[in-house]
Amino acid sequence: MRLLVVGAGGHAKVVIDTARTAGLSVTGVIGTARDAEQILGIHVSRDAAEVEFDGFIIAVGNNSVRAKMFEEYRDRGLNPVSVIHPSAVIAPSVVIGAGTFVAAGVVVNVDARIGEDAILNTGCTVDHDCVVGDHALVGPTASLCGESRIGTGVTFGAGASIIPVKGVGDWTTIGAGAAVVDDVPDHVVYAGVPARHVATAEE
Numbered sequence: 001m002r003l004l005v006v007g008a009g010g011h012a013k014v015v016i017d018t019a020r021t022a023g024l025s026v027t028g029v030i031g032t033a034r035d036a037e038q039i040l041g042i043h044v045s046r047d048a049a050e051v052e053f054d055g056f057i058i059a060v061g062n063n064s065v066r067a068k069m070f071e072e073y074r075d076r077g078l079n080p081v082s083v084i085h086p087s088a089v090i091a092p093s094v095v096i097g098a099g100t101f102v103a104a105g106v107v108v109n110v111d112a113r114i115g116e117d118a119i120l121n122t123g124c125t126v127d128h129d130c131v132v133g134d135h136a137l138v139g140p141t142a143s144l145c146g147e148s149r150i151g152t153g154v155t156f157g158a159g160a161s162i163i164p165v166k167g168v169g170d171w172t173t174i175g176a177g178a179a180v181v182d183d184v185p186d187h188v189v190y191a192g193v194p195a196r197h198v199a200t201a202e203e
Contacts, residue, residue: 002027007059008035015059055081063153067135070117
């Protein structure tokens, strides 16, 4: 599998390293004029037409930017590829959507469902029957307890946790280290222990 990595920042480094560890051949990286000329020894291109590849992954941490780029590339008929670190522990019944990134040390337990173009960052845990929406990001060492759910485009911060059966609405941000103990609506920012409303998503 020849992989195109779209993005040339710090997250892209992790994706490239993971892809190589998983046995994929990273044949190109797409970046902007602000990015370095190469990343981990790979030339950074401006146009995917310059690269030969079989599939792509969007390696951008910002959820809304990643979602837009994901849809643009797929609308061009290109193939989104999930990249999963070999050290991740994923139950056989787990469903993982196309174009999702699963980092080292992640645990995803039985009957969980992970959407498309999501990011499960280093060492996070997603327990049984959880749902992670499309374009969501679960931060390093964050913890989703059984049957919890986070919506489309959610940023669930590093070290944050959510108790069983509770949910987080679409395009909401949960701050690092927060403890979610009640359902959280769409388009808000929650932080603290227990997590409380601190802003709207627009703010």
